[in-house]
Amino acid sequence: EVILTQSPVTLSLSPGERATLSCRASQSVGSDLAWYQQRVGQAPRLLIYGASNRATGIPAKFSGSGSGTDFTLTISSLEAEDFAVYYCQQGSNLPLLTFGGGTKVEIK
Amino acid sequence: QVQLVQSGGGVVQPGMSLRLSCAASGFSFNTYGMHWARQAPGKGLEWVAVIGHDGSYRKYAGSVEGRFTISRDNSKNTLYMQMDSLRVDDTAVYYCGRDLDLGRYLDYWGQGALVTVSS
Numbered sequence: 755e756v757i758l759t760q761s762p763v764t765l766s767l768s769p770g771e772r773a774t775l776s777c778r779a780s781q782s783v784g785s786d787l788a789w790y791q792q793r794v795g796q797a798p799r800l801l802i803y804g805a806s807n808r809a810t811g812i813p814a815k816f817s818g819s820g821s822g823t824d825f826t827l828t829i830s831s832l833e834a835e836d837f838a839v840y841y842c843q844q845g846s847n848l849p850l851l852t853f854g855g856g857t858k859v860e861i862k
Numbered sequence: 863q864v865q866l867v868q869s870g871g872g873v874v875q876p877g878m879s880l881r882l883s884c885a886a887s888g889f890s891f892n893t894y895g896m897h898w899a900r901q902a903p904g905k906g907l908e909w910v911a912v913i914g915h916d917g918s919y920r921k922y923a924g925s926v927e928g929r930f931t932i933s934r935d936n937s938k939n940t941l942y943m944q945m946d947s948l949r950v951d952d953t954a955v956y957y958c959g960r961d962l963d964l965g966r967y968l969d970y971w972g973q974g975a976l977v978t979v980s981s
Contacts, residue, residue, distance in 0.1 A: 786966055788966075788967045790907075797957055797971040797972065797973055797974050798907065798957070798968075798971055799971070800962070800967060800968065800969045800970075800971075803962060803963065803966070803967045803969070804963070809969060810969070841906065841907055843907070843967065845963065845965070845966025845967050846966075848964075848965050848966065849912055849921035849965055850909065850921075850923065851897075851899075851909035851912075851965075851966075851967075852909065853906055853907040853908065853909070854906070855906050856906050856907075
């Protein structure tokens with residue numbers, strides 16, 4: 755099983771600031787990594803897949819990078835609706851998909 | 863637009879059964895694989911199962927294998943999860959999701975259905 759470790763657990767930032775979230779895999783997943791946003795009381799929403807491809811309708815302020823075992827999600831300028839929990843997920847070790855523990859982006 | 867509308871959650875006792883449904887619209891349901899994932903209260907996400915577009919391919923997480931059965935009815939555009947021998951640790955919000963890229967990701971999610979297993 756591929757273990758995904760996200761850091762930090764909580765990120766306290768102000769609106770307008772840049773957010774950088776990290777996801778590290780216990781073994782290489784190539785580029786088979788996705789990022790999801792989950793707002794309170796809502797279902798997850800796919801943001802990024804294939805490490806760097808934005809999903810349909812996702813604004814350009816969200817970007818993903820990395821390959822192998824180290825990945826980053828960047829939100830260029832935080833807006834009120836971006837304060838949420840973000841999960842990474844690997845799609846390499848099929849069929850068993852695994853998620854990271856999440857990073858909560860909260861208002862400072 | 864793609865919509866996944868779930869139904870069937872509820873409260874059951876340990877050892878009992880429950881069936882979840884996920885009605886799809888806005889896309890060609892019979893050409894997409896589908897997933898179930900879950901989220902225990904206050905916890906992270908856990909993938910549960912996947913089914914191929916025609917139902918011939920089915921895989922499960924070890925935590926549910928032998929107790930849960932994923933199925934689909936393409937004539938009704940509906941995905942199902944039959945959950946038997948439910949345990950207290952199956953308590954979670956269950957989400958259905960559409961597959962993206964041959965089992966790798968979930969690009970659209972249902973609204974979720976809460977399943978509570980308690981005596």
